[in-house]
Amino acid sequence: MSIAIHKIHRALAQITMMNTDKQGNLVIGLPELALILPLLKQNLAFVYEIDGLKEIAFAAQTLDQMDLVQHVCERLDELEAQLT
Numbered sequence: 885m886s887i888a889i890h891k892i893h894r895a896l897a898q899i900t901m902m903n904t905d906k907q908g909n910l911v912i913g914l915p916e917l918a919l920i921l922p923l924l925k926q927n928l929a930f931v932y933e934i935d936g937l938k939e940i941a942f943a944a945q946t947l948d949q950m951d952l953v954q955h956v957c958e959r960l961d962e963l964e965a966q967l968t
Contacts, residue, residue: 888967892927896920934963 889897899919903911912920937956944952 888964890927890930890967892923892930896923896927899923930963934960937963 899916900910903916905911937960941953941956941960944950944956
């Protein structure tokens with residue numbers, strides 16, 4: 885998987901940039917939290933899925949189950965295609 889930025893991370897960065905004052909302090913209120921919380925949940929699901937797939941691929945490769953490794957790599961490729 886290549887190093888890239890997912891749309892979730894771009895949205896979090898945009899919210900952070902828009903709510904940082906001139907002194908570099910992040911000012912978060914209820915409206916900002918309402919925007920951030922769903923993104924944090926999406927990020928958790930995204931990271932959890934990627935980490936799980938990588939663990940499955942490692943275990944499958946250790947057991948010489950290359951069909952399963954290929955299947956997992958296809959799913960990782962699908963996730964990578966979501967990166968922008």
